Amino acid sequence: MPRRLIDITPDRSLLPKLGFAGYTAPQAIAELVDNALDARRESAKLHIEIRIVPDRYEVADDGCGMDRRTISKALVLAWSRKKGQLGEFGLGLKTACLSLGESFDIHSSTGGGREFRIAYDPVKWAKSGRPWRVPLEEARVRRGRPGTRITIRRLKVYYPRLPALVRQDLQRRFSPFIRSGEVEVRVNGHKCELEEVRLLPGSRREFTIAGRDGAHIQGWCALLAEGSTKGLYGFHTYRRNRMITTFDKIAIGEDPTISRIIGEIHMDHVPVTHNKREWIRESRPYREAASLLGHELRGLVREARRQARLDTVTPAVEREVKSWQRRIAEAVNSEDFQRFAARFRLLAAAVGGGGGGGGGNSRGRKGRKAPAPSRARAALLVHGRSIPFKHHFAPLGVRAGRRQSTVARRHGLEVYTNTDFPAYATTKDKVFYAVLNTAETIAEYLVRESREDPARAEEIKDLILRKASELKLQMEA
Numbered sequence: 001m002p003r004r005l006i007d008i009t010p011d012r013s014l015l016p017k018l019g020f021a022g023y024t025a026p027q028a029i030a031e032l033v034d035n036a037l038d039a040r041r042e043s044a045k046l047h048i049e050i051r052i053v054p055d056r057y058e059v060a061d062d063g064c065g066m067d068r069r070t071i072s073k074a075l076v077l078a079w080s081r082k083k084g085q086l087g088e089f090g091l092g093l094k095t096a097c098l099s100l101g102e103s104f105d106i107h108s109s110t111g112g113g114r115e116f117r118i119a120y121d122p123v124k125w126a127k128s129g130r131p132w133r134v135p136l137e138e139a140r141v142r143r144g145r146p147g148t149r150i151t152i153r154r155l156k157v158y159y160p161r162l163p164a165l166v167r168q169d170l171q172r173r174f175s176p177f178i179r180s181g182e183v184e185v186r187v188n189g190h191k192c193e194l195e196e197v198r199l200l201p202g203s204r205r206e207f208t209i210a211g212r213d214g215a216h217i218q219g220w221c222a223l224l225a226e227g228s229t230k231g232l233y234g235f236h237t238y239r240r241n242r243m244i245t246t247f248d249k250i251a252i253g254e255d256p257t258i259s260r261i262i263g264e265i266h267m268d269h270v271p272v273t274h275n276k277r278e279w280i281r282e283s284r285p286y287r288e289a290a291s292l293l294g295h296e297l298r299g300l301v302r303e304a305r306r307q308a309r310l311d312t313v314t315p316a317v318e319r320e321v322k323s324w325q326r327r328i329a330e331a332v333n334s335e336d337f338q339r340f341a342a343r344f345r346l347l348a349a350a351v352g353g354g355g356g357g358g359g360g361n362s363r364g365r366k367g368r369k370a371p372a373p374s375r376a377r378a379a380l381l382v383h384g385r386s387i388p389f390k391h392h393f394a395p396l397g398v399r400a401g402r403r404q405s406t407v408a409r410r411h412g413l414e415v416y417t418n419t420d421f422p423a424y425a426t427t428k429d430k431v432f433y434a435v436l437n438t439a440e441t442i443a444e445y446l447v448r449e450s451r452e453d454p455a456r457a458e459e460i461k462d463l464i465l466r467k468a469s470e471l472k473l474q475m476e477a
Helices: 014-020 025-038 068-072 092-100 122-127 162-173 175-180 284-296 298-312 315-333 335-342 422-426 430-450 456-476
Strands: 046-053 056-061 101-109 114-120 136-140 147-155 183-187 205-210 216-223 234-239 242-248 261-266 379-382 385-394 403-408 412-418
Touching: 014 092, 025 046, 025 056, 025 092, 025 147, 025 162, 046 162, 068 114, 068 136, 092 101, 092 147, 162 175, 162 183, 162 242, 175 183, 175 261, 205 284, 216 234, 216 284, 216 298, 261 298, 284 298, 298 422, 315 335, 315 385, 315 430, 315 456, 335 456, 385 430, 403 430, 412 430, 422 430, 430 456
Parallel strands: 046 183, 234 261, 385 412
Antiparallel strands: 046 056, 056 147, 101 114, 101 147, 114 136, 205 216, 216 261, 234 242, 379 385, 403 412
């Protein structure tokens, strides 16, 4: 079979198309910061100055700069000799600049009295008869200091709040470098400071996990002083001290009951996408890391859920639920409910202690007067026997239903509201959530014990809630 070689040189339109990589402005600027960090001088603090104004972006650093050979390769796609550094893919500078604007230029010097400049202009690029070639300019400077400055023009995006958003992103994304004092970053003159978070006292701890082939996962975890209702919890994940994802729910999942969890996870051995915006989640190192972290963080998840219960089940909530329990018991013992029950096979019911009695005597089967129920708890009278009932808040698991119940001779009817159920974490009225569960459980119990049509439970629940609400309003009037 005849064979010949074909030319697969990229079309000249490839370079402009890099601008459609999907970067946000902060992500694109972070790529340029990556290159500056890779160019920092040994034993010298790196300063990065970022300027964001309506007609241009500038990113300047006082790193080691680029010589003629290095800057001549700056626009070569995928060219990189960096091993174990942030800019290992050789795509970030081009993609980032073209995501931000339509044209850009690079000035760089190693400090030897010479400065180099290359520029990309889309009009000249399109008209060029020699694709994939750009001019390199060289000039002598008097007091040339080492460093690089990138200027981007003909901007694709700008809005007044952008500088503040970029500063917020960078101080989180590069916090390990800022914390160590290796780097100082300023945006429009404002210094990037470490993000402050309020932690639950005593909850922060460091961890190191040994993986395969000598790899390690390390970081810290803690509980926020207050849980987040906007999803701002989880882990900032890092590779080589550069953030890959923010508020990542790796190994913990997404659930309102764990919205206090916060921390950092460093996984230098786990591969990332070329734009450093995501971990390669199907890779073996990532899956192994997620599994190891799941074991490491189990105790933290349990504590977060315990704190979530404490946040919502306050003494005031418990007192209010008990008050409602008494009103429910009175409602079931009321004349309205007794008249309703007489139409069906529902068992007689009466109020227990603490409810204050609620209207008329309750009679057991065959018209005999029922014995007085326990004075300690609200109770139902079933077959002439006092059945106390009580509500509890309890973590039953995210996969369990919103409520459960048990019936025992000693403890009576126990109603459990599942504090792990997602709807519980999102509702603001925890008390009525518990009241609804209690009324539903009692209605189902009465229907079951009376061998009544199960469909009747909804009607009975509504009657209990209606009458209990009337009694509650009367009490508070």
